[in-house]
Amino acid sequence: MAQVALRNIVKMYDKTPAVQGIDLDIADREFIVLVGPSGCGKSTTLRMIAGLEEASSGEIFIGDRMVNDVPPKDRDIAMVFQNYALYPHMTVYENMSFGLRLKKFPKQEIKDRVQNAAQILDITDLLDRRPKQLSGGQRQRVAMGRAIVRNPKVFLFDEPLSNLDAKLRVQMRTEIKKVHQKVTTTTVYVTHDQVEAMTLADRVVVMNFGRIEQIGPPNELYHHPKTRFVAGFIGSPAMNFMPARVVNGGNNLSVRLSDKLSLPVPENRMARYKPYVDKEVVFGLRPEDLIEGRSELPPGSAAFEVQLDVVEPMGMETMVYFAVDGVEVCGRVNPAAAKGAGEKMKLVADLNHMHLIDPATDQVL
Amino acid sequence: MATVTTTAEIGGGTRRAVRYGSISHGRKKALYWSYFFLSLFVIFFLTPPLYMFITSLKSSAEIGAVTNPWWVYHPTLDNYVSLLTSEQFLTFFKNSVVVSICVVSVTMVIAVLAAFSLARMGFWGSATLATGVFLTYLVPDTLLFIPLFKIFAWVHETTGIELINHWWVLIVLYPTLTVPFCTWIMIGYFASIPKELDEAALIDGASYFQVLTRIFIPVALPGIIAATIFCFTVSWANFLYPLAFTTSADQLVLPVGIVTTLIKGDVFNWGQIMTGALLGAAPPLIIYAFLMDYYISGLTAGATKG
Numbered sequence: 049m050a051q052v053a054l055r056n057i058v059k060m061y062d063k064t065p066a067v068q069g070i071d072l073d074i075a076d077r078e079f080i081v082l083v084g085p086s087g088c089g090k091s092t093t094l095r096m097i098a099g100l101e102e103a104s105s106g107e108i109f110i111g112d113r114m115v116n117d118v119p120p121k122d123r124d125i126a127m128v129f130q131n132y133a134l135y136p137h138m139t140v141y142e143n144m145s146f147g148l149r150l151k152k153f154p155k156q157e158i159k160d161r162v163q164n165a166a167q168i169l170d171i172t173d174l175l176d177r178r179p180k181q182l183s184g185g186q187r188q189r190v191a192m193g194r195a196i197v198r199n200p201k202v203f204l205f206d207e208p209l210s211n212l213d214a215k216l217r218v219q220m221r222t223e224i225k226k227v228h229q230k231v232t233t234t235t236v237y238v239t240h241d242q243v244e245a246m247t248l249a250d251r252v253v254v255m256n257f258g259r260i261e262q263i264g265p266p267n268e269l270y271h272h273p274k275t276r277f278v279a280g281f282i283g284s285p286a287m288n289f290m291p292a293r294v295v296n297g298g299n300n301l302s303v304r305l306s307d308k309l310s311l312p313v314p315e316n317r318m319a320r321y322k323p324y325v326d327k328e329v330v331f332g333l334r335p336e337d338l339i340e341g342r343s344e345l346p347p348g349s350a351a352f353e354v355q356l357d358v359v360e361p362m363g364m365e366t367m368v369y370f371a372v373d374g375v376e377v378c379g380r381v382n383p384a385a386a387k388g389a390g391e392k393m394k395l396v397a398d399l400n401h402m403h404l405i406d407p408a409t410d411q412v413l
Numbered sequence: 414m415a416t417v418t419t420t421a422e423i424g425g426g427t428r429r430a431v432r433y434g435s436i437s438h439g440r441k442k443a444l445y446w447s448y449f450f451l452s453l454f455v456i457f458f459l460t461p462p463l464y465m466f467i468t469s470l471k472s473s474a475e476i477g478a479v480t481n482p483w484w485v486y487h488p489t490l491d492n493y494v495s496l497l498t499s500e501q502f503l504t505f506f507k508n509s510v511v512v513s514i515c516v517v518s519v520t521m522v523i524a525v526l527a528a529f530s531l532a533r534m535g536f537w538g539s540a541t542l543a544t545g546v547f548l549t550y551l552v553p554d555t556l557l558f559i560p561l562f563k564i565f566a567w568v569h570e571t572t573g574i575e576l577i578n579h580w581w582v583l584i585v586l587y588p589t590l591t592v593p594f595c596t597w598i599m600i601g602y603f604a605s606i607p608k609e610l611d612e613a614a615l616i617d618g619a620s621y622f623q624v625l626t627r628i629f630i631p632v633a634l635p636g637i638i639a640a641t642i643f644c645f646t647v648s649w650a651n652f653l654y655p656l657a658f659t660t661s662a663d664q665l666v667l668p669v670g671i672v673t674t675l676i677k678g679d680v681f682n683w684g685q686i687m688t689g690a691l692l693g694a695a696p697p698l699i700i701y702a703f704l705m706d707y708y709i710s711g712l713t714a715g716a717t718k719g
Contacts (some may be wrong), residue, residue: 151618
């Protein structure tokens with residue numbers, strides 16, 4: 049049980065910065081997910097917490113102790129790797145007990161701890177097998193078991209599900225969440241998959257180019273992104289972005305997307321957007337806020353007609369793609385209401401969930 | 414429907430025997446050639462030992478007689494008996510065994526430690542050093558024995574220790590041949606072990622030395638066995654260094670001993686020479702036969718990752 053704190057952590061490889069000044073406070077028992085595209089520095093950050101990489105500058109705390117100069121084995125952490133990193137010449141039992149045996153724990157305690165972890169992960173039957181004889185999901189469980197038996201202060205997960213197929217990934221995701229609910233150890237989890245980040249995390253840390261873009265609970269990131277990057281990265285399909293201009297129409301504001309299409313700004317947002325009248329902005333709206341036209345229009349919504357370019361039925365919903373001034377836009381409509389490609393369709397935009405972004409700073413206004 | 418009728422017409426008209434298994438046909442052809450060349454290869458390489466074996470069963474008189482050299486008319490084990498009861502031959506054998514075992518032990522300790530540090534510790538200059546190790550292997554040993562004589566003379570002058578004409582000096586000499594190659598094989602093998610494995614062990618609480626002994630050596634066992642076999646073969650069969658550095662009959666190892674003591678002037682004791690060569694070749698042969706699978710997997714792992 050411990051909190052983890054990073055203070056202005058920088059990592060340089062020769063002269064290339066991988067991590068550029070990260071500040072992060074992780075509470076005891078919290079499940080934190082670092083998410084971002086490849087090369088954003090999330091794995092490097094995790095490896096610095098583990099002690100597998102040295103920070104170029106800054107301070108790392110685990111519990112109350114600064115651990116910059118503490119070797120990995122004395123940091124009291126456990127790590128689960130993407131390729132599981134099970135010792136191929138040892139049985140599952142030996143793999144899980146390896147750390148305890150090195151620390152010269154009494155035999156009986158090792159046995160109890162391994163049994164206990166095996167029960168949590170439902171791998172009691174596999175203890176005598178070797179990693180070669182296990183499936184991907186089973187190997188992943190063993191890797192987690194090896195972490196659990198150590199009863200460390202912090203769990204570190206480095207893209208643990210990336211090697212699994214899609215179905216198993218979803219299953220193991222739930223499994224990891226269950227394990228965390230049982231074991232409640234402070235956890236730092238790295239992934240590039242925003243769905244994993246959203247489903248697992250107490251708080252998500254979105255990283256890009258070695259910096260933290262935003263930290264917050266999943267729903268906050270989803271509904272109130274602070275930057276264009278977060279708005280575009282979280283959510284699937286991604287948020288639509290269109291160049292726009294804020295126009296003052298007397299006692300109401302509107303967002304002008306093209307010569308033919310202007311959308312009224314809801315009343316409660318007017319004060320917020322007033323300073324940006326006549327300025328170029330980027331208009332952002334999620335596909336799920338762009339739905340089929342209905343008979344009555346909810347407040348803060350606007351209806352308009354578009355010509356569909358591509359229609360993608362997904363079963364429970366249908367994605368429709370159309371162009372606004374050459375920019376492709378995606379809407380998410382009820383399959384029953386969807387029209388075919390090339391046809392005209394009436395759509396409704398829920399502007400209560402709109403975002404305006406300053407193109408110069410990429411900050412959400 | 415239209416397509417169905419078309420195929421039916423073709424089927425009814427110009428029917429041609431459809432051949433299946435084109436892959437197995439091609440495979441058969443390739444196999445014929447493989448067998449052909451393998452047979453050539455086997456004949457080429459197995460004829461000399463076979464001839465040695467045939468000759469070793471003959472008496473000197475029969476070897477000298479004008480008969481079919483590929484047939485034994487009066488088989489005898491005299492050559493084997495006389496060699497295996499000869500004090501001298503047993504000394505050669507003992508020297509060879511002791512030298513080889515010591516060289517293998519020394520080499521493997523140095524090579525495994527060197528390869529681990531060069532492949533994994535990632536210290537400054539490790540990549541250059543690894544290349545350097547391999548380059549030393551490329552220097553032909555024929556070029557080395559004159560400088561080695563110089564060094565031995567210098568050692569004798571400064572310390573008074575005589576290194577020439579002692580069988581144990583081979584224990585110092587052979588590692589100059591075996592260590593670079595074995596280190597190089599082991600670097601390749603260690604490099605093929607995923608980095609996460611040592612990281613996991615380090616986090617689990619292992620020291621670097623424990624990572625080596627508890628993880629790397631067991632995982633890289635095929636590679637280690639391959640390197641051991643190579644090392645044993647080199648130290649068992651080397652001819653040049655013992656020929657150059659040892660002269661007294663009681664200091665000789667098997668390959669040199671057989672040639673120098675069984676050829677007296679211009680008299681070649683062919684029966685015993687062939688017997689001695691066969692007996693000398695037996696230990697490596699037995700070791701290969703037992704460890705062949707390991708040897709192959711060890712070499713290929715080094716090859717693809719080096």
